[in-house]
Amino acid sequence: MIAETLTTELYWLTLSIILTGLMWFPYIINRLVEQGVATALWDPQGETKTQAAWADRMMRAHSNAVENLVLFAPLVLMIHVTHLNNELTAMACMIYFFSRLAHYVIFTLGLPAIRIPVFAINFMSLFVLALTLLRVI
Numbered sequence: 001m002i003a004e005t006l007t008t009e010l011y012w013l014t015l016s017i018i019l020t021g022l023m024w025f026p027y028i029i030n031r032l033v034e035q036g037v038a039t040a041l042w043d044p045q046g047e048t049k050t051q052a053a054w055a056d057r058m059m060r061a062h063s064n065a066v067e068n069l070v071l072f073a074p075l076v077l078m079i080h081v082t083h084l085n086n087e088l089t090a091m092a093c094m095i096y097f098f099s100r101l102a103h104y105v106i107f108t109l110g111l112p113a114i115r116i117p118v119f120a121i122n123f124m125s126l127f128v129l130a131l132t133l134l135r136v137i
Helices: 008-022 024-035 037-041 053-082 087-109 112-133
Strands: none
Touching: 008 024, 008 053, 008 087, 024 037, 024 053, 053 087, 053 112, 087 112
């Protein structure tokens, strides 16, 4: 089985990529329902606006997840290549995944008082990976 060859860090990276790759689905379905299939699909500039505030927040949460994946993926890959993976890096990768999922849900629901601390937790997981690579921790 392929999953047996993945380190814990690569496993969570894979799940994070899948999660980020699927985040667009609900807000696109919303656009199709709101505007009709033809109108939603015929948008040459990609500038149609949603009427649902939750869908707009979800789209922004997805963009934020993509921006953070650009940081997370190379850190995980460098941890893997340098063989610096350990229990702390495995935990950081798991925390990254769940904090991204929580951020997506919390942002969609419009709960800013919770969203910011969850984002900070996400950032700390990235920081742990970077400090591990620099051999600070």
